[in-house]
Amino acid sequence: MIFGIRKRIKAIKFAFLSPNEVRAMSATKIITADTYDDDGFPIEMGLMDPRLGVVEPGLRCKTCGRKVDECPGHFGHIDLAMPVIHVGYVKEMKRLLKSTCRQCGRLLHKPIEIPDAEGLEDVTEAPPEAAAGEGDDEMAIPVFREDERDTAQVRVCPHCGADQVKITLDKPTSFREGGHKLTPKEVRERLERIPEEDLRPLGINPDVVRPEWMVLTALPVPPVTVRPSITLESGDRSEDDLTHKLVDVLRINQRLRENRDAGAPQLIVEDLWELLQYHVTTYFDNQTSGIPPARHRSGRPLKTLAQRLKGKEGRFRSNLSGKRVNFSARTVISPDPLLSINEVGIPMEVAMELTIPIRVTPYNTEVVKGMVLRGPKNYPGVNYVIRPDGRRIKVTDKNAQNLSETLETGFIVERHLVDQDIVLFNRQPSLHRMSIMAHEVKVMPQKTFRLNLSVCPPYNADFDGDEMNLHALQSEEARAEAKILMRVQEHILSPRFGGPVIGAIHDHITGSFMLTHRDQRFDRDEALFLLSFIGTERDLPRPAGKDQSGKPFWTGKQIASTVIPRDLSIEYKASVCAGCEVCAREKCDEETGYDAYTVIENGVLKCGVIDEKGIGAFKGKILDKIVRDRGPDEGRVFIDNITKLSIGTIMLRGFTTGISDEDIPPEARRQIDDVLQKARQDVEDRVEAFNQGLLQQMPGRSVEETLEVEVMKVLGRARDQAGNLAGKYLGLENSAVIMAKSGARGSMLNLSQMAGCIGQQAVRGERIHRGYEGRTLPHFRRRDLGADASGFVSSSYKSGLRPTEFFFHCMGGREGLVDTAVRTSRSGYMQRRLINALEDLKVTYDGSVRNTSGTIIQFAYGEDGIDPSRSVRGEAVDVDDIIRDVLGVEVLEDEEKAGFRYGEYEADMTSTQDEFETEDEGGDEDFGGD
Amino acid sequence: MAEKAQPESETRFSVMSHQLVPTHILLDQKEEQDVLARYRTTKDALPKIRRTDPCVQSLEAKAGEEIRRGRIIKIFRKSETAGLYFTYRVVVD
């Protein structure tokens, strides 16, 4: 409508080829199984008959007179001596045979069930030529489809009174009526008897299809272009699998005809007939269940028609829905914290293989000539030169000099990739748009693709062997588009929840925590060392003060402030915040030692740490604010700089963790054991009360359920207490705790499970009950409902588990693994279907969502017309922020009350993220994948 | 098929007054043209609503005239994101 005339598909018709059509479209009848004569020429009326098309260059087609690549190839046909059933239609044939009379061929309908006049009218009337007018929608014509179940019980034909016999399908291609086997010929005769007027109710359009065509009497032979023979180096010809199969068909067909005509015994004819059926069946589908696949001499199963189309490697999925592409590269990825998030490091080998076409102009002739002169082997050189007449010339060391001299305006030169070229970078599975982003090339030594760690989250990449793909863009438009729309920095804010998906992770967060926590001091050398990570154009700020010996020092907060934009102001509670009842705010440092209240005023970090809540992927508030208020350029610079500073700090100060980080004093161990022992006793008491029937039943629950709930509660509390006890001895001087509290990696729960107690193992959300009769393991007494017998693990990971505990832990762990495996495959399939349904939708310039035919799906995108990645927690405008900017008054964010919309998402995000990471990593080692 | 809508009486359940049923309004000629002009589109690109839809029937009863196919109905509904969202549907048979 908007773009002028468009053609619309009005209908698609499916029909069978009739034997007459097969013969009519055939260029020749094929009668001999021999392909070539002794001189190597194709035999007339053989499978390689020259009338079937040309495959050899230089020759012309005998049918259409065209050359290779111009002639589309032409079908031939084989006249089958006896009819044969088409495997693809056995189900349909079974349905028809069951629904119609064995004698007269009419529909087996009890008179009462024959569709009433109105229904018949609907189906017999030709589709009304719908007057295409405004607001006219064509409703599908209801097709009355006969269900064989309705007719299966009919014993006597209501039309001719003939008795009916039950028909069964003997897989794959033979029908049985009672004890008698129906030959294809008989099947065909029966199908022939079905009158036209009974076909429509059966869902068949008699104008284009006759059911007896499902039994083949003529077999189309595909053109040679579909099954080309290959000539090996030895000079031998090797034929396509399809040709092999057709040879089999021809051979048996021939023998069958001879035997039949010679009046051979019925048995022999039947055997040959069945053999012909086998060959035709496997010609269509060599994986038909119930029959052995036809094999090559070497034992390899033949790839016949269905195998060419089916499955992941079939024509549809690997040649039509997806294709191999040129100008792409794939290799293992590894990290490089010093690259910008916009960059990608590529190996020299890749840079010299992938090329970009450059048009020679008067302005670049000299430069391009230089590149051509270097040839394909000296970087940065040229692999191909395309002349204005379209001829591609491969550049070699020999012709480089020559080509370089003949180069003129109008030539196109395919030069190697160089730094700053725009390429697309992709990691599968490509689940969201951030799975393919545009990067700037940086050519590097070594053989991996290098990327900044901050872009790992959107790609969901890690470096345990992951590989990624890279595509060199081939046109100026593509490069411009990619640079504007697909560059990494344009994707810092996620369209899913409006927060950053690119940001600091792991050591970045540890490092920036170490840099900014409390009063870190650095001497001149150290300060310069840190600043050197972010470039040399920066002046060292004035020292914060002098230490006792009179040496000047700089604080970590001061150094961190150098990368914060000058006029940025923000206040929030950091990840380390303990969630005190009354927040000490700026005094947090003095009162709790956590330094968890972060205040940045005009680009100066006044107090608090910068941790996950500040710069982390998914959570970073500073990041969020910078990108939102100042745009992706500043956002990218900030991420690059703050992460480099963090890496510098962690290098300078050193950071390590080990199992000794979970050491707790014997005193604490005793207390924990005490708590666990008490809990165990408590459970014991409750079980005792339950056994004596003294347990107070909870409303809405049975006594058993009440016991379970209470026991779970007691044990849960015990685990928490053990965790807290352990946690008391794990302070911020502990590396593992730093990582957990700053949000870098791991959680306090992980630590308390290592140091204190692992806790209750659950299967299907309940304590473990399954196993032997009345008990979970033979180590326990029957009907023992105590803590230990139902999967409570009181040991810690560090102390190690007792055998029974280990077993229970495996049960719980397995459930988790199975769960994720099932969930990922299911959600993957769901996502694929969703994408297929929505892929053609786009937001148009007027804000409405439409599909490719212009139909309006939504009058305003998201009903509010707001791009979530430009919104502030779902709102178009951040009123609080504006008030703060204009009046200088902080509107205190009440996170609980406001619901903190994207907070919900981030919690959601990280939890799934964690699940995937921890569990995938564990599993992957087993399977050797990445 | 097209049953004649009964006039809404107190005894009959009224769809339109149910709280989960959004407000439907029948547009006149002029309003229709405005909508089509605003979205630069034609009626066949709009979402559809059946003439047999209870809301259309109810509108028909209220208007006292037959709502032919091709008429446009404006629907107001509550939206989680926008507060109020409206959509247009073209009547089809």
Ligand SMILES: [Mg+2]
């Ligand atoms: Mg991996």
Ligand SMILES: [Zn+2]
């Ligand atoms: Zn030809």
Ligand SMILES: [Zn+2]
């Ligand atoms: Zn009959």
Ligand SMILES: [Zn+2]
């Ligand atoms: Zn606090």
